[in-house]
Amino acid sequence: MAKAIEVLKPHFASGDFGGGYHVPKLEPMFIKSMNFGEGEGIGLHLSDTNIYGTSNFKIDKLRVNMKDLKFEALITVPKLTTYAKYQMQFKFFGNQLKTSGDYHIVHENSKIVLPIKLNRVVKNGIEVMRFxxxxxxxxxxxxxxxxxxxxxxxxxxxxxIILSFLLNNQEFIGDNVRHEIEANLSKIFTKIANDILESTTFDEMFL
Incomplete structure (x- = not known):
């Protein structure tokens, strides 16, 4: 399976697998709106967020349970680059300040865990694989x-003060971004996997 993923990986960025076959693209990953830190003295809203680098992942480990058709992949994304528009509110010596502009952040060596479960499904009289x-x-x-x-x-x-706070309290943004990225990647990877395997039988995939 690891070899199959490596073969398909160059197509993940554009979602174009050739021959008119398309799946959701990974580059960039788009998130319309995210909010952080409301009620904590500092509020940050990101809009029209574009995240680059997800498709350049590297597979570190792959655990396989053929009996139950379960797999778990540990993946490293060497570099994630995020661009967005931001709006911020911040209390400074009793004053409520507001500001807005362009937001840019770069992360290194992010990790993704993919717990995968395959099922055999009968479609049009043929047993095919679905995630x-x-x-x-x-x-x-x-x-x-x-x-x-x-x-x-x-x-x-x-x-x-603001940049120091954000850099020293990465969980302020991290937890919110994590949930959004998890939700988006879950939809994208599930869609890609099932589209690719739409008519693939068990024998074709594993034998």
Whole structure:
């Protein structure tokens, strides 16, 4: 299975597998809206988020249980680059400040766990393979770079406070981004897997 994934991997970015066959693309992964930190003194909203690099994953481990048709893959994504529009609210010495601009963050060595369950399904009298929804687990990597344009009008003092807070409290954004990425990747990978195996029999896949 690992070899099959490696063969298919170059097509994941565009979703174009040739011959007019298309599946949801991984590059970029698009998330319309995300909110962070409401009620914590600082609120951040990201919109029109584009995440690049997901398709460049590397398979670290692959566990196979042929008896139950269960598989678990541990994957590393060397670099994830995110671009978005941001809106932020921040309490500073009793004043409620608001700002907006462009958001850019780069992570290295993020991890993805793919627990996969296959089922044999009879379709048009033929036994084919179908994937259960894939409950992806995503672990965000270290931050290499974080920039936010027009952060409170370029006020350097406030800018340093905000960026320092975000870099030192990565879970502030991390947990929210993780849930969004998990939900998106789960839909995309399940859709890709089932589209590819639409008419594939057990024998064709494993024998």
């Amino acid at each position: 259960d929804p894939i409950p992806i687990k995503f672990m965000q990597g270290n931050v290499l770079k974080l920039t936010m344009s027009n952060l409170f009008g370029g006020n350097k003092a406030i800018e340093e």
